[in-house]
Amino acid sequence: MCRFLAYRGEPIFLDELVCAPAHSLVHQSLHAAEAKTGTNGDGFGIGWYGERREPGIYREVRPAWSDENLRSLCGQVRSGLFFAHVRASTGTSTTRANCHPFAQGRHLFMHNGQIGGYLRIKRRLEALIPDELYERRQGTTDSEALFLVALANGLAEEPVSAMAQTLKQVRRLMDEAQIEEPLRFTAAFTDGENLWAYRWACDGKPPTLYFREEGSNLLVVSEPIDDKTKGWREVPKGCSVVARAGQPVAMYCLNEAMARIAA
C-alpha cells in the first residue's frame, strides 16, 4: 500500500502540495491516515511536465521525509501537471526502478495496490507485454508490469477500456493460478495533458481515492492532504475519473468497461 497525489491545473510549485500541507504527501510517508500501512518509507518518486514533451522524473530509495533533494526540487519546479508517490513495498525490492511514477515516452503511471500472488503469475503477466515494451521494463514490480500491459492494450488511446481489459487479463491469470488473494488497483495515468485515475478491486476493497476541483485545477489523492471538509470527493469504488483538458471531470464505471470487453 502506497500513497500518491496527482495534480493538473495552473502551474504551481510542487511543494505547495507535496511538502507544505499539514497532511502533505511527505507527511504521509511517515504518517498515512487511511492506509493499511502507516509508513510509506520504501522509496518515492515525482514526475512532472515542464517545457519538454517527456516528463522529468526523480525517484529515490530513501524515505521521502528525510530527502533534502526532494524538498529542494519541489521548491524549484513549477508544473501544471505532476505526479508524486511514496512507496510501501509489497515485496519487491527497494530500488529506484521499482519506485513510482513509471515513465514511458510522454506517459506517466503510478499505482497503489497489489496483484495478489504476483510471483506466481509474474512470468505470464510479463508474457502479455510485447517485445518492444518489455525491453523498456526497468524494474521488477507488478505495478510496472501492469503499466506496460496496459500500454500494449492501448492505454495511450483508450485509457479506460485499455485498463479495464488489463484488469480483466490479470484476473484471468490469477484465476488460472488459483490465487485467492485479491487484485487491488488504485492508480493514475497521464499523457502530459489529460489525467485518468482508477479505483477498482476484485473484492470490493480498493485503496481509497479522493479528488477535489477548484476552478480548472484538479487534485487526485490517496487521502486528503488537508481538512476533509474542504471539498474532497471520494472516487466511488469501481470507477475511473477522467479529466480531459478543458472539460469537466467525468466518471466512468470500470466494471461496465470490463463487461464490454469480449472474453
Added chain:
Amino acid sequence: MCRFLAYRGEPIFLDELVCAPAHSLVHQSLHAAEAKTGTNGDGFGIGWYGERREPGIYREVRPAWSDENLRSLCGQVRSGLFFAHVRASTGTSTTRANCHPFAQGRHLFMHNGQIGGYLRIKRRLEALIPDELYERRQGTTDSEALFLVALANGLAEEPVSAMAQTLKQVRRLMDEAQIEEPLRFTAAFTDGENLWAYRWACDGKPPTLYFREEGSNLLVVSEPIDDKTKGWREVPKGCSVVARAGQPVAMYCLNEAMARIAA
C-alpha cells in the same frame, strides 16, 4: 528518539535478537511501541566483536526493515558482544557517519536521546573534544560529540564517572546558552568485554531502557523484544547498569556520580 539493543553473553547469531523476535529491533524500525516516534527509519547500524580486537561495523542510511544486507549479515555473524541501533533523526542529516553505533578503537557507543538546542552549543561542545579525538569525528551528531567528549573524560577507564562528568559539562553549556529544551540520554558503551548502559535526563524523562539476564547472558534494550512478562527489568531513571565480564550486573546512581564531580 531511536531504538537500540546491546547483548553480551554466549556467542549467538545476531539475527536471534535483531531480526527474529516478534518485536525485534528490525520490527521496531517500523513499529516501535514505547518511543515518541513509532518509526525509526533514518538509518541503522550494527557493531560486533569477532576475532579481532576492534569491532566490525555496518551502518546504512536506508531503513533497517528493507535492508537485505542487514538480514544476511545478521544470519552469518555470531558474536558474544554486539550493539544494534535503528535511528530516528532529531535533526542531523541521514548519513552513514551519523548512524550509531560509533566506534573508536576497540570501543562502541550508541545513544537514544537528544541534547536540547544542540546547534546552539555545538561548537562549544566540540571544543571539549581534544584535537586527537576531534580528527576522528566523522559525522555531525550530538551523539558522536557526546561519545568523544566522554572518551576525553576517561570513558575507557571510568565509564560511569566519565559519563557523569560529560553530562554535567553538557548541562552547563546548555545553561550558559539558556536552553530550555531538556538533555535526555539513554545510551550504551562497551570496550569489547564489559558493557555499560545509562539512563538519565535533566527533566526526569529519559527514554526507556530495560535489561534481562539469563544465566551469564545480558540483553539491554530500549523496549522489550518479546512479551514483557519474560524477565525484563526496567533500568531506573538516573541509573547506570554495569556488566563487567564474570560479575553480576551492578547498578550505579548517575546523579550521585555527578554530585561527586567537582564543579
Added chain:
Amino acid sequence: MCRFLAYRGEPIFLDELVCAPAHSLVHQSLHAAEAKTGTNGDGFGIGWYGERREPGIYREVRPAWSDENLRSLCGQVRSGLFFAHVRASTGTSTTRANCHPFAQGRHLFMHNGQIGGYLRIKRRLEALIPDELYERRQGTTDSEALFLVALANGLAEEPVSAMAQTLKQVRRLMDEAQIEEPLRFTAAFTDGENLWAYRWACDGKPPTLYFREEGSNLLVVSEPIDDKTKGWREVPKGCSVVARAGQPVAMYCLNEAMARIAA
C-alpha cells in the same frame, strides 16, 4: 566488464585479498589494468561461507573504493570460500539486485562479460528459466538470467556441462535474433565446497582469467592482485577450471562439452 576474485582454501580474513594487496579488488574498482573499462564503480558485492550452509551476501550500489562497510566487513569475516566482485555495468541499472555475486540456496555465481544484444533476447532467455526459479529472480541483468538458466540446466549437479548447455542455448537465441555482438563469458560458481570457473567467448575474446594454487589454497581472479611473476597461471580461452575439495585443480574444455550436447 567487471573484475572478480574467488578464493577457496584455509580460512582467511577477506581483507587479505579484497582490500590489502597492492592491486586488490578494491583497488581494481578504481584502476583495473586488463579490463576494457578501467573503472568498475557500478556497485560491488561479496559472498562468503561461514557457519551456515547458505552464504552471506553484502552488495551495494556505491563504488567499492569508498565503502566503509566493505572495509569493516572484510576485516572481520574469515572464510575458507568467498567471492568478491566489482561491477562495470553494460547497461542495466545500478541496483543491489543487479550486483554480483548472485545467491540461490547454497550456491553463488558471478560473471564478467556480456550477452550481446541482451535486450533483444531478454524475454526468450527468461523463458528458459522454470517458474520456481523465475520467482527468485531479483534483478534485471543478463548475468542473473544466465545463472538461473544454468541452474535449470543442472548447474548444481554437472557444473561444466550445464554451463556449456546454457552457453549453447544463449548462442542459439542470439543467432535467431541475428545478433552480431558477441557472447563473452568469464564466470565463477560454487556450491559452498567446490569451485568452478569458466572462460569462454563466441568470438575468441573472453575476458581474462587467472588462478594461483598455493598448497591447497586456490585463488581465481580477473587479473593478478600482485606481481604477475608470482605463480599466476592464465586460464586458457574456452576452458573451465574445476577445483573439487581435496582434489587437484582440473581443466576442462568448454567447447568439447558444448559439442557433446545434442542440438
Added chain:
Amino acid sequence: MCRFLAYRGEPIFLDELVCAPAHSLVHQSLHAAEAKTGTNGDGFGIGWYGERREPGIYREVRPAWSDENLRSLCGQVRSGLFFAHVRASTGTSTTRANCHPFAQGRHLFMHNGQIGGYLRIKRRLEALIPDELYERRQGTTDSEALFLVALANGLAEEPVSAMAQTLKQVRRLMDEAQIEEPLRFTAAFTDGENLWAYRWACDGKPPTLYFREEGSNLLVVSEPIDDKTKGWREVPKGCSVVARAGQPVAMYCLNEAMARIAA
C-alpha cells in the same frame, strides 16, 4: 581533485553542458583528462537558479555517470546560472552533505583542491566560522569550511578580497601547524546574478581552470568540455575571474588582493 562547471548567460537546459558534450562533466566523472585523478566518482551535485531567489540543489553520493535522476533533471531544468560538480574525495566521507555545490541563502560555492593537512587544522579553521554560520555547516569537508569562513569574511560583499583574506588565514593556520602539504584552491562562487572563479595555490600548482565567452554567455570549467581550440582561455594562476551581470569579464590578481590585506 574534482571537476566542475559554472554557466551564466541565456537560460539553457543543463544537459546542453552537463550531459551532452563529448567531454561533458558527466563524461569527466569517469574520464577526466587534466586531473590528477581520472575518476571523479565520489558523489556529485548541481545547483541552479530558477524562479526563486534561492537556488535548487541536487546532490547524490553515487557516481554522476550512472545517475538516472541527474540525466532527467538536466533534461528538464533550464537556467541562466548554474553550477555542476563531480567529486573525487580527498579523504572526507562520501555523503550528500559533503558534495558540492554548497548553498547558503542565495549563494552557491564549489571547490576543486585541498587544504593540505586539513585534519590537523580542522578545528582551528572551524573556529573562524561565526556561530550563526557554524550552525548551518552540514558536512565535514575542508571545502564547506572554506566557504563559511569566506562568508564570514564578507564573501557576499567583496568576493575577491574576502576570498584572498580567507586563503591568507588558512595559510597562517597551516604555517602554525607546520603543515608542508600545499593549499590548492580552484573554486567558483555566485550570488545568483554574478559569477566569480578563483585559481590559486601556495605552491604555484593550482588545479586547471578555463573559461569561454560567447556573446554574453560565460562558461567556466575545470577542463574544456569540447575541442580545446574552440575559444577556451586558461585562467592564469593566481587570478580571479569576475563576471558581473551586464559587464565584460574582468580578471583580478589574488596575490595582490592578499598583499593588500593587513596581517
